[in-house]
Amino acid sequence: MPLTLSILVIGKSNYYWKMGMKKSIFVLLLCAATGINAGDIALSFDDAPTASSAVMSGVDRTTAIIKALKEGAVPDALFFVTTNNIQIKGRERLNQYVQAGYHLGNHSHAHLSANKVSVNDFMSDAYQAHLILKAYGSTEPYFRFPYLHYGQNKEAVNALQSHLAELGYSNGYVTADNFDWYINAALVKAKKAGKTIDYERLGDLYVDVIWQGIMFYDDIAIKTLGRSPKHVLLLHENDVAALFLPKLIRHIKKMGWNIITPKQAYADPIAKIIPDVLFHKQGRVAALAHSKGMPTSALRHASESQEYLDDLLNSAQVFK
Ligand SMILES: [Zn+2]
Numbered sequence: 001m002p003l004t005l006s007i008l009v010i011g012k013s014n015y016y017w018k019m020g021m022k023k024s025i026f027v028l029l030l031c032a033a034t035g036i037n038a039g040d041i042a043l044s045f046d047d048a049p050t051a052s053s054a055v056m057s058g059v060d061r062t063t064a065i066i067k068a069l070k071e072g073a074v075p076d077a078l079f080f081v082t083t084n085n086i087q088i089k090g091r092e093r094l095n096q097y098v099q100a101g102y103h104l105g106n107h108s109h110a111h112l113s114a115n116k117v118s119v120n121d122f123m124s125d126a127y128q129a130h131l132i133l134k135a136y137g138s139t140e141p142y143f144r145f146p147y148l149h150y151g152q153n154k155e156a157v158n159a160l161q162s163h164l165a166e167l168g169y170s171n172g173y174v175t176a177d178n179f180d181w182y183i184n185a186a187l188v189k190a191k192k193a194g195k196t197i198d199y200e201r202l203g204d205l206y207v208d209v210i211w212q213g214i215m216f217y218d219d220i221a222i223k224t225l226g227r228s229p230k231h232v233l234l235l236h237e238n239d240v241a242a243l244f245l246p247k248l249i250r251h252i253k254k255m256g257w258n259i260i261t262p263k264q265a266y267a268d269p270i271a272k273i274i275p276d277v278l279f280h281k282q283g284r285v286a287a288l289a290h291s292k293g294m295p296t297s298a299l300r301h302a303s304e305s306q307e308y309l310d311d312l313l314n315s316a317q318v319f320k
Pocket of ligand 1: 046047107111146147
């Protein structure tokens with residue numbers, strides 16, 4: 001059954017509740033009928049704490065994200081901190097996440113690309129972030145490479161992995177990639193230009209794009225690993241997350257998926273396999289699929305493109 005049809009079926013779900021069908025049975029039947037796997041996914045947010053924007057202040061952004069996570073009963077989330085972003089208010093915002101029960105990971109100090117700088121330069125920057133993050137009580141030992149760039153060549157990739165391991169870090173990989181950052185940039189640009197923003201349509205588009213990405217990489221995993229791994233969703237600590245996280249969390253659950261802790265996700269066996277390839281930019285599932293012979297062109301979802309998203313935003317008339 002195509003996804004659009006399955007969504008229509010879900011739209012009618014209240015009818016089935018009233019008919020006395022238990023939700024869990026309904027979701028199982030639905031998954032069987034649609035071929036949609038009821039998977040597990042953890043949420044992660046990069047680049048925290050991000051600067052205030054034309055849409056909202058950084059403080060309001062953090063408050064909204066925490067509220068959405070709490071109301072959505074998300075058991076934990078990882079905020080990958082770029083420590084050079086920390087200003088006075090930023091420090092308070094990171095503490096807010098920690099006090100709310102969420103965890104921080106290392107996303108480097110200056111957001112350098114490991115594909116563009118030497119192993120030494122990259123590591124001294126990562127170490128600087130490591131020292132700064134020690135001030136916060138609730139860090140988890142995961143390092144996420146900026147831009148998901150893992151190193152200039154295989155020697156550099158291996159050297160960086162082992163140096164980070166010496167510092168106690170595991171790889172904070174993602175499995176589901178997307179261009180949420182571009183949707184956010186389009187929103188901020190439209191706001192600055194004084195355009196009218198249809199937040200309803202923008203929220204629907206955001207959820208749809210993120211969900212399509214999850215389905216795309218889950219499908220690749222099933223084809224190449226023979227199973228759905230515990231996923232890690234890449235998001236950013238941005239305005240679209242603050243605005244539409246409640247909608248996204250509702251959608252993930254409505255589709256029968258569970259939101260798990262990042263720690264549970266990183267306990268999946270794929271955490272132990274760093275594929276011997278240079279292609280890591282689309283996440284761990286894509287890298288594994290590539291190591292098994294799938295071409296990189298088949299490992300990038302159509303929506304991971306600025307032109308595609310511009311067309312989508314234009315045809316939905318999100319900004320007027
Ligand atoms: Zn980043």
